[in-house]
Amino acid sequence: MKTNEKKNTSAKKKLIPAVAMLTTSAVMLSTATYAWFTLNREVEVKGLQMSATASNSLEISLGDLSTGEGAATITNPADGSATWSRVITVGEYYNSVGKLKPASSANGLNLFKIDDESNIYAGGTKVKDDATVVAVENKNTATLTPGKATDVEKLTQIEPENKDKGYFIDVPMWIRTSAKEESEVYCTVTITDGNSATDVAGDELMKAVRVAIIPKEDGDTAKVLSGSSSLTTGALDATVEAGESVNIFGLDSKTYDADSKVLAGAADTYEQASKSAPTIVKANGDADKAITAANTAVFTLPAADADSGKYGVEGFIVRVWLEGESQSCYDLTASQDWNINFNFSLDKRTGV
Incomplete structure (x- = not known):
């Protein structure tokens, strides 16, 4: 009985870091699809x-x-x-x-926007990396x-x-x-x-x-x-x-970007459209x-x-x-x- 309890305790100890690593990976995967830029859909x-x-x-x-x-x-x-x-x-x-x-514009001549504004969220401070730019x-x-x-x-x-x-x-x-x-x-x-x-x-x-x-x-x-x-x-x-x-x-x-980026081209994704x-x-x-x-x-x-x-x-x-x-x-x-x-x-x- 004691042997089984030890085995269960040992298994739990091994499982905890595994679950933690899985959770971390999931969080990284979910947050990696978003950019810390803003292209506000509410400000008018x-x-x-x-x-x-x-x-x-x-x-x-x-x-x-x-x-x-x-x-x-x-x-x-x-x-x-x-x-x-x-x-x-x-x-x-x-x-x-x-x-x-x-x-958003890099030259004042060509302006760009997110095609679907539902891809802008969190109070206008985040945009999905894969959002289409037009x-x-x-x-x-x-x-x-x-x-x-x-x-x-x-x-x-x-x-x-x-x-x-x-x-x-x-x-x-x-x-x-x-x-x-x-x-x-x-x-x-x-x-x-x-x-x-x-x-x-x-x-x-x-x-x-x-x-x-x-x-x-x-x-x-x-x-x-x-x-x-x-x-x-x-x-x-x-x-x-x-x-x-x-x-x-x-x-x-x-x-928002450390390299001071804006949208500078129509692209399949927001990430690709970001330029200086x-x-x-x-x-x-x-x-x-x-x-x-x-x-x-x-x-x-x-x-x-x-x-x-x-x-x-x-x-x-x-x-x-x-x-x-x-x-x-x-x-x-x-x-x-x-x-x-x-x-x-x-x-x-x-x-x-």
Whole structure:
């Protein structure tokens, strides 16, 4: 009897580490199928305000707004258009904006998302390794409706039909100069919480905001550009004017991956689609309270022609998205809005 008890005790002692090892293996197998990144499916921006100012011999425009019969439209500004100004506000040309959902990009031109959002879980902080990644298309833009807002300082939020939600917003802009020589244009971007200065969640989500300035066309007239209010089906236009490059502004560049990765390609799996994050123009000093991204040269304006009275003109797209791989993009920061302000100048300015 005692011999049997000893045998049973010995067998149990051997079984315990075996079970422990089996359990550990099972846990490893289950957790190995998930990545410690985020591409949040719940965060949605509920408001976006924009304004821009130009200094020196610069004027800026958001286009000519047509409010005749039928839907309002935005067209490129004519040479003599009254829309050319030193100060512009998006609410003077658009009256409502759809909710913005997180996407991810390595260059500001091509954006990507998880095809099936059920593969994003744990408060938006984990994505399955084998989740399919697809490219964001024109049809995935958030609705931006032309027309003058009731309060030009604040766009009306479109509530919440799925067709109005999207992963990015493209705003066409034009800038011109009377300078007689080719000029570098510098831009400082300020991103502030649109709710209140003490809204901690808003302050956090602001760090996930990405603003890309994409040069498209230059010359002596304002060329036609397509923004979110006029995009048709098909792939995003990823072309940039020859000799120029895209600049991406943000308050910080921290992503979940130690190597600072984002989604940089459509792929069979999320793991395969993760690449190095882009270089962004971060907030001055990268301080907690810094809300202004340091100024940088964003494109070169052609010289004006004094003899013909033609300006030097640049058309560009301002693309805004929420970087889903940002450490600041998670469920608890949902339902925020911000003010994004641009200051364009021909001289590089210092300080915040």
